[in-house]
Amino acid sequence: MSKLVLHGSHGTDREIALDQERISIGRKAKNDIHLDDSAVSGEHAVIITLGSDSFLEDLHSTNGTYVNQNTVHKCVLQDGDEIKIAHYKFTFISEPAAQSAPGKTISATPKSQIEPRTEHPTMAIAMNASTLMPELTELAAASDMPGEMLLSTSSAAASEIAPGDGTLGVIRILSGPGSGQVLALSKPITTLGKPGMQVVAITLRDGLYYLGVVEGEELPQVNGAEIKSLPYPLQQRDVITIAGIRLEFTLK
C-alpha cells in the first residue's frame, strides 16, 4: 500500500497510509488529513488510489497544491514526489498493490482423490461423474494485449491484403481517427479496441470468424443491436461498434 509521509516542523515525520480509495486533505475537521492552518482551504485536495496508482487532485484551493515545486491540478503521483500544501510538506512513497488477489493455483492433493470412473460412475442427485474422451480440437494462439488505441496484433500493412484464399476476413474502420484503414484478420486471434475502455478479440476458427470480449463494461454492438450469442459468428458486411468506433467486417 502506498503512503504519504508528512514532515513535521520539528523533524518529526508522520506516516499516512493511503488505505482508502479517496483521502481528502483540508482545513475542515472532516478531512481525512486535517491541516489546521488558515492558508489551507477547507477542502484543499484529494488523493484517489486505484490499485497501485495514486492521483492527486487540487480542489480549486486558494493557495494551490505543489508537486516538486510545480502547481498541479491533477496528476499521477510518482514514488518520491514532494507534495506541498501551504507550509506542509509530504513525500509520496509508492508501494505497489500488495492487495492484488493472489493468482489461482490448483491444490496438489486432489489429483489422487479423484478416481477415474470410466467404468460405472454413479450419477446420483449430485450427479458427479467423470469419463475419458478422445480427440483434440485445434488450439488457437493466445492473443497479445493491444498497446495503443485501435491497434491490432496484426501489423499487416493496410492495403497489402492478399486476395484469394477464400477465408481471409478484413476489418475496415468506418469512423473515428483511423477511418478508412483496413486490417487483415490473418492471425488466429486479433484484438481490437481501446484498452481501459473496450477491447474485443476476433478469433479465426475453421475458416469462420468469431467476435469475443476482452475488456469493457459494454458489449460490442453488431449492426446497431445487442448480440444474441457470444462469441458471435461474424457475417459478411457486419458493422461492429467498439468504443464508439464503427468497423465493417468483410470476408474476401
Next chain:
Amino acid sequence: MATTPPRWKFSGASDTGRVRPGNEDAIAWDESLGLALLADGMGGYEGGEVASNLALSTVLETFCQPLASHWREAEWTKDISDPVLKLYAAVSQANQTVYEAAQQQPEYQGMGTTLLAIYFHDNKATLAHIGDSRIFLWRKQLLSQLTVDHTVVQQQIDNGEITREEAPYSEYRSVLTRALGVDPVVEVDMREVVTQCGDIFLLCSDGCYDMLAHDEMAAILDANQGDTHQIARQLVHKANENGGYDNISAVVARVL
C-alpha cells in the same frame, strides 16, 4: 420449421480489472441454444486465457452437435436425462481438450480453468460447475448461491477448521481443489433447478463476487430487475470501483 423465440435473455460483461495485466476470464452464451458459460483461467504465460477460451469454445462446439452415441451405450447413463448428459458430455470434452493442449505444448503446462455452464430447457436450468466461480439465483428479491466452491478454504469451512468469516483472510483462498483441464478426468458438480418466470441467474468469476458485498449485488439486481445488460454492466463497474483486484466477469440470464 417455425422457431419459437427463446424464453430467456442473456447478457454479460468481462473486464481486465485495475490490477491484472490481462484478462484470463472468458464468457460466452447463445440464446438460441439456451446455453451460457463463464470460465476463469489460470496458469503460466498466457496459459490462463488459453485455457478459459478453449474450454468455452469446446463446450459450445460439442453442445451444438448431437450427443455422441457411446454415451448412451454406457450402463451408468441410463437414468440420466438428455439435457444433463448433453451438458456433462460437453464439459467432459472441454476437460479433455484443455488437458491435451496443456500436455502437448510446454508453454501451456499446468494451465486450467474454472467453468460454469447453465443450460435452459423446458422449465428447467441445468447447471455444471467446477472451481471457484459461482452461480447465484435472484428470485423474489432474494439472492442465493447455487454452487459450492471447490477450494481448500471451502474444505476447511466444511471441516470446521475455520469459520466463514475467517475465509476471506485465508492464505489458501485462491487454491482450488478442482479445475478443468489439469487432469485427464474431472468431477463435475451438476444440479437442476426448476425455473420460474422472472428468475435471474448470475454467473460470476471470483474477481466479481469478491469485490462486491452481498448487499451491493442485491441492490444492482433490484434496481435493474429486467435489464440483463445493465445488471452485467453495473456489476462489473461496481467491482472495478471497489478495487478491481482481479479480472471481473458476469453473465446474467433472465427467464422470461
